[in-house]
Amino acid sequence: TVLAALADGVLTLTLNRPDKLNSFNEEMHLALRAGIQRAHDDAAVRAVLLTGAGRGFCAGQDLGDRDPRKGGPAPDLGQTLETFYNPTLRLIRALEKPVVCAVNGVAAGAGANIAFACDIVLAAKSAKFIQAFSKIGLIPDAGGTFSLTRILGEPRAKALALTAEPLMAEKAADWGLIWKAVPDEALMGEAGALAASLATGPTLGLGLTKRLIQAAATNSLDEQLDMERDCQRQAGRSADYAEGVTAFLEKRKPEFRGQ
Numbered sequence: 449t450v451l452a453a454l455a456d457g458v459l460t461l462t463l464n465r466p467d468k469l470n471s472f473n474e475e476m477h478l479a480l481r482a483g484i485q486r487a488h489d490d491a492a493v494r495a496v497l498l499t500g501a502g503r504g505f506c507a508g509q510d511l512g513d514r515d516p517r518k519g520g521p522a523p524d525l526g527q528t529l530e531t532f533y534n535p536t537l538r539l540i541r542a543l544e545k546p547v548v549c550a551v552n553g554v555a556a557g558a559g560a561n562i563a564f565a566c567d568i569v570l571a572a573k574s575a576k577f578i579q580a581f582s583k584i585g586l587i588p589d590a591g592g593t594f595s596l597t598r599i600l601g602e603p604r605a606k607a608l609a610l611t612a613e614p615l616m617a618e619k620a621a622d623w624g625l626i627w628k629a630v631p632d633e634a635l636m637g638e639a640g641a642l643a644a645s646l647a648t649g650p651t652l653g654l655g656l657t658k659r660l661i662q663a664a665a666t667n668s669l670d671e672q673l674d675m676e677r678d679c680q681r682q683a684g685r686s687a688d689y690a691e692g693v694t695a696f697l698e699k700r701k702p703e704f705r706g707q
């Protein structure tokens with residue numbers, strides 16, 4: 449349900465249930481989490497590229513698995529979040545390597561919010577983002593109330609969440625919700641090149657940068673300055689910093705090893 453391929457330091461994870469618009473069943477949840485865990489554990493992985501197979505990126509939870517007409521006790525969706533979505537969201541944010549997301553088509557419900565948790569999001573111009581939750585009586589999960597509010601502010605976050613109106617890729621880029629919208633046929637080339645370039649970067653420094661930027665949302669200036677001091681101390685001791693400065697002085701391209 450998730451294709452994983454490692455090449456040149458990029459671990460490409462492709463959500464792969466195209467006939468269901470890559471909506472999440474339990475197997476796909478576990479496979480995606482295993483893929484991100486592999487990116488944590490394997491030093492050969494220096495960037496992740498997340499995308500979807502077929503015409504959609506991800507339609508959120510597979511609602512076919514949740515047919516209330518089948519009867520039984522009311523489901524505990526909080527438990528579904530705790531067991532399946534939340535660990536994956538936390539792993540993406542905690543992974544100290546860049547995660548590029550190539551949104552190849554519609555991203556609905558948790559599918560949209562998983563994209564927003566990634567570090568650099570590119571979307572095909574034809575792709576749209578839908579906070580579909582309100583259509584079925586749910587709240588925006590998978591970090592949606594966190595990411596939408598922080599990125600967009602309350603007015604746009606509320607309107608998107610309460611109306612479930614689709615947001616086209618270009619507008620999402622204009623609003624700063626994603627990095628950029630690109631022509632459909634250029635998406636995978638551009639996202640792949642970006643991930644490949646990040647994978648040749650100073651991985652330790654990139655990971656610390658991600659940690660710092662995420663921490664800024666809740667830190668005071670004093671806390672953030674202290675954290676910059678500590679992280680820069682660590683970056684300054686890395687082999688990649690020595691290589692970066694040496695390459696600059698020798699007027700050549702650096703060869704970062706991710707250490």
Ligand code: LHQ
Pocket residue numbers: 467468469471507508509510511512514525528529554556557558559578580581584586589
């Ligand atoms: C689907 C789905 C889908 C199953 C398309 N499930 N089959 C967390 C905690 C626990 C429980 C609940 O949820 C959550 C988090 C969530 O993510 S809640 C939000 C769940 N997602 C949605 O409500 C979105 C439902 N899908 C749609 O509204 C549309 O499919 C969109 C707008 C995504 C795409 O529309 P179209 O491009 O018109 O495609 P389509 O609707 O024709 O879908 C294509 C096929 O994919 C179709 O199957 P079929 O056999 O008829 O060809 C759909 O049934 C299937 N599919 N989403 N979530």
